[in-house]
Amino acid sequence: MKQAASLIIFTLLFSCNNNAQNNKKQQAMANTKPIEVPLQDGKTKAYFASGCFWCVEAIYQSVIGVDDAISGYSGGHTENPTYNSSNTGRTGHAEAVEVIYDPNVVSFSDLVEVYFSTQDPTQINGQGPDWGSQYRSIIFYQNEEQKQIAEAKKSKWAKKIGSNIAAEIMPFQKFWEAEAYHQNFEARNPNHPYVRNVSNKRLDKLYKTCPLLVKKEVNDVIKDLNKN
Template sequence: MASEVAVLGGGCFWCLEAVYQQLKGVQHVESGYTGGHVANPSYEQVCDGATGHAEVVAVTFDTDKISFRELLEIFFTIHDPTTLNRQGNDVGTQYRSAIYYQSQQQKKDAEQVIAEMANVWDAPIVTELTAAETYYKAEDYHQNYFRQHPLQGYCAFVVEPKVAKLRKIFFDKVIQ
């Protein structure tokens, strides 16, 4: 079994975490922060936008069961990669669309998927493609957030529709 890690930012990390936890071949998903200049930032610091960090998920996956390209195809389906520093009502650099590649192969795959997705979206893709930086795990209360709070307002109205979209479009990749 070969494992890799994908670090992705696409708005609030609760959305991405909930989606990637549903997939066959995904071994672990962790919410965290990366891309900024403050060591060990808190959620409050990241939310005020001054740290430069993005909310991200670190997805550990079995490359024999799901590829990095497949993770990216899902990524570009469940969030809007054409809105700079925002997803829906979540606005700020911490909500930017970003791929933090771990290897030159991940970079190459990401460049190819971005080029392919440019034909899908009506506006230019603004997803940041950057070499992996220091990653910081988010506070424990952010981990498994959707699983623990499915009826919370944000989860019901923002996270659940993304999970439903995943289950509809990528049914064959979802754990049943």
């Protein structure tokens, strides 16, 4: 019994120490200088975490001026995260998307508005049925202007709904692209139960709250569906 008790105590101490180390690493990440991704062919990139990346990817792919949205991982302290490792919650990473967009068509401010409009901004460490630090909400900024935009939007939404906003605002460091089977998941799996019961509801929020930011071809499809 004494040996068993000693083993339990050792395990608890090791776990607490490990969590403390991870928290310190995360705090260090929040205090780092952001990395700014340069323009490429006139296009720029933005990074957001907001629950399952399947949902977020589909949302931003529907926004005007967005060329693509790629699923991946960001915000953590480990190298080369994977879906399995991020799901442990020990990597510090959250499921995130890289949004490639034309700043002459849609602004970073617009993308942040889409961000808050298509989630439950009060939910901590998750969105909908997805819970855990890997599903937490984060707006990644690359410069002081983006940081100010994110903070102003967060403050505006807090006043709008009369509640605290869960989203973190963090300096961008690195984006790790997710496994191939996660990319364009909703488009490739329209009848998947998760897509039909969870992801599509978040997409519907986009259509209702930000109709002027939705691509014309997407709006046309919605109109046709509503007619039927």
